[in-house]
Amino acid sequence: MLRLILLTAAALGTATAPAFAHLDPAAHGSFMAGVSHPLFGADHILAMVAVGLWAALIGGRARWLVPSAFVGTMLVGFALALSGVSLPMVEPAILASVVALGLLVALAVRLPVALSAVVVGLFALFHGYAHGGELGGAGAASFAIGFALSTAALHGAGLLLGRALGGAGLLPRLLGGATALGGLVLMVG
Numbered sequence: 487m488l489r490l491i492l493l494t495a496a497a498l499g500t501a502t503a504p505a506f507a508h509l510d511p512a513a514h515g516s517f518m519a520g521v522s523h524p525l526f527g528a529d530h531i532l533a534m535v536a537v538g539l540w541a542a543l544i545g546g547r548a549r550w551l552v553p554s555a556f557v558g559t560m561l562v563g564f565a566l567a568l569s570g571v572s573l574p575m576v577e578p579a580i581l582a583s584v585v586a587l588g589l590l591v592a593l594a595v596r597l598p599v600a601l602s603a604v605v606v607g608l609f610a611l612f613h614g615y616a617h618g619g620e621l622g623g624a625g626a627a628s629f630a631i632g633f634a635l636s637t638a639a640l641h642g643a644g645l646l647l648g649r650a651l652g653g654a655g656l657l658p659r660l661l662g663g664a665t666a667l668g669g670l671v672l673m674v675g
C-alpha cells in the first residue's frame with residue numbers, strides 16, 4: 487500500500503507543475519473555470535485533500551470549522567488580489583502548504599480547533615491570492631463561487647477518506663506523508 491501511495495504521489499508530482507493549474511486569464515470568469523481550477527494542479531489537490539484529512543484526524547468541530555476557515559480565508563486572499571494588494575512569495579507559500587499540511591496529517595498533530603483554523607487560514611490566504619492574481623477583471627464572482635465549491639468538495643473528499651480510513655490510523659498518516667513528499671517533489675520540479 488505504501489508503495490502505491492508513493493508511486494501515486496510521484497506520478498502526480500511529475501505530471502503536474504503548479505503553474506499548470508492556472509488557466510489562461512482570458513478563459514477565466516466563468517463558474518466552470520472556477521470549479522475546474524483547483525482540480526488541475528497537484529498542489530491544489532494535495533493541499534485541499536490534506537485539509538480534510540487533518541480535520542478528520544482532529545475530529546469534533548474541526549471537521550467543519552477547519553475546512554470552513556480555509557474556504558473563507560481563501561476568498562479573502564482572492565479579494566486581496568483583485569484589490570491590487572501585493573502578497574509576496576505566493577507560489578512558494580502554496581508549495582510549503584502542501585508539505586506542511588501533509589506533515590500535520592503524517593504526524594497526527596492535534597492542535598486546538600481555533601489554532602488549526604488559523605494554520606489552514608494562513609495557507610488559504612495564499613491559495614486564494616493565486617486564484618485572484620490570475621483572474622483579470624472578468625467574472626470574479628462566478629469564478630470565486632466555482633473554486634470555493636470545488637475546494638470544499640476536495641476538503642470533503644479528504645474528510646470522507648480520513649473517516650473511512652480510521653482518523654489517525656496508519657493509512658491516513660501514510661497519505662499525509664505521501665502528500666508532504668508530493669509537495670517536496672513539486673518544489674524541486
